[in-house]
Amino acid sequence: MVREGFIEDITARGPPVVVYHWDADGMISAMHIVMAAGEDTVLHPPKFTFKVTREFIESLKKSLTRSRTILILDLAYPGKILDMIAKETGARVIVVDHHYQEEEPRSPNVEYINPASKGDQEGRWPSAAHVLARLLGKYHPALVAASIVGDLGPAAKANREYQNYMVEAGLDPVNDYWIIQEAVEQLNSIDRMGNYHGLRWIPKVHAIGQFDPLKSVLNDPLLTTLRTQADVEWEELVARAEEELREEAPGILGVVLEGEGRHVSKLARHLASKHRGKIIVVAYYASSTGEARVYARAYGYDKPLTPLIRYFKKLGYEAGGKYQRNNNVVGVECAREEMEKVYKLMIEKLKEMAG
Numbered sequence: 001m002v003r004e005g006f007i008e009d010i011t012a013r014g015p016p017v018v019v020y021h022w023d024a025d026g027m028i029s030a031m032h033i034v035m036a037a038g039e040d041t042v043l044h045p046p047k048f049t050f051k052v053t054r055e056f057i058e059s060l061k062k063s064l065t066r067s068r069t070i071l072i073l074d075l076a077y078p079g080k081i082l083d084m085i086a087k088e089t090g091a092r093v094i095v096v097d098h099h100y101q102e103e104e105p106r107s108p109n110v111e112y113i114n115p116a117s118k119g120d121q122e123g124r125w126p127s128a129a130h131v132l133a134r135l136l137g138k139y140h141p142a143l144v145a146a147s148i149v150g151d152l153g154p155a156a157k158a159n160r161e162y163q164n165y166m167v168e169a170g171l172d173p174v175n176d177y178w179i180i181q182e183a184v185e186q187l188n189s190i191d192r193m194g195n196y197h198g199l200r201w202i203p204k205v206h207a208i209g210q211f212d213p214l215k216s217v218l219n220d221p222l223l224t225t226l227r228t229q230a231d232v233e234w235e236e237l238v239a240r241a242e243e244e245l246r247e248e249a250p251g252i253l254g255v256v257l258e259g260e261g262r263h264v265s266k267l268a269r270h271l272a273s274k275h276r277g278k279i280i281v282v283a284y285y286a287s288s289t290g291e292a293r294v295y296a297r298a299y300g301y302d303k304p305l306t307p308l309i310r311y312f313k314k315l316g317y318e319a320g321g322k323y324q325r326n327n328n329v330v331g332v333e334c335a336r337e338e339m340e341k342v343y344k345l346m347i348e349k350l351k352e353m354a355g
């Protein structure tokens with residue numbers, strides 16, 4: 001599926017502006033664009049949110065001074081949002097992705113490159129960077145392998161595309177998996193610590209002038225520092241959470257915490273798995289990004305928590321969640337000042353739902 005002239009095409013009217021997911025796959029995808037299109041490429045990731053805000057659109061417009069093309073990588077924005085981006089910016093918008101996309105009207109103003117949009121049972125499109133690699137025909141195999149490990153975790157070892165990239169990189173898919181996992185952990189530290197500067201620069205730093213971009217990711221001092229910081233903070237946070245977790249009502253355990261990193265989702269998951277059958281409510285403020293969140297999560301609990309979504313939306317909050325096997329979770333966003341209030345409201349509503 002190599003598309004001849006793809007890079008010439010997207011750079012014809014100036015260097016492209018690249019919008020990408022803040023995980024390993026997103027950053028590795030961005031690195032491949034920089035490697036192909038050059039260091040003038042403008043990196044413009046969102047600030048760790050899937051919400052496309054007015055502020056983001058305005059900043060995107062400003063970043064288009066020398067460009068007429070926006071590439072959106074590894075982000076499954078709805079058609080309506082993409083259409084809005086195209087109309088508001090007047091730029092050519094190209095999406096390169098591998099996420100399943102619900103059937104919805106697609107924007108005629110947007111070009112979609114997503115071979116997995118209708119599903120991918122065989123795992124042929126395990127990462128966005130892999131889609132790009134196929135498109136460009138030029139890629140760094142170990143990095144593309146890392147993008148797959150980033151999305152699939154250890155399940156990547158059984159994935160054909162991952163295996164092929166590893167062999168191409170001169171690595172053993174199973175015995176050398178840990179090296180790739182290390183690189184993924186390095187890249188994921190950006191997300192864990194909410195380091196936006198890193199998110200904007202890391203893909204360029206490792207794409208330009210590197211003899212071996214995989215090694216440079218492994219040795220990157222910023223990533224290494226962020227990762228250590230995230231690990232230390234995580235350990236402390238778990239200890240504090242265990243100590244301060246209190247029974248708010250029969251079957252409902254809760255805790256209010258804050259820290260620098262973006263740990264709330266992982267913390268709710270961790271506590272819920274340690275206290276199966278109970279509902280865990282975690283209120284957490286992350287100073288790195290200024291996000292306040294209140295999560296409810298439960299494992300081994302057979303009633304859905306999802307009625308909380310409607311309840312909080314009615315109150316004017318941003319809320320979302322899932323009710324699937326092993327995934328009974330609701331998250332509410334709020335201002336820092338309101339976090340305690342939202343926490344209390346959630347406990348009350350949960351009591352009502354249980355009773």
Ligand SMILES: [Mn+2]
Pocket residue numbers: 025026074098126127128151
């Ligand atoms: Mn991905």
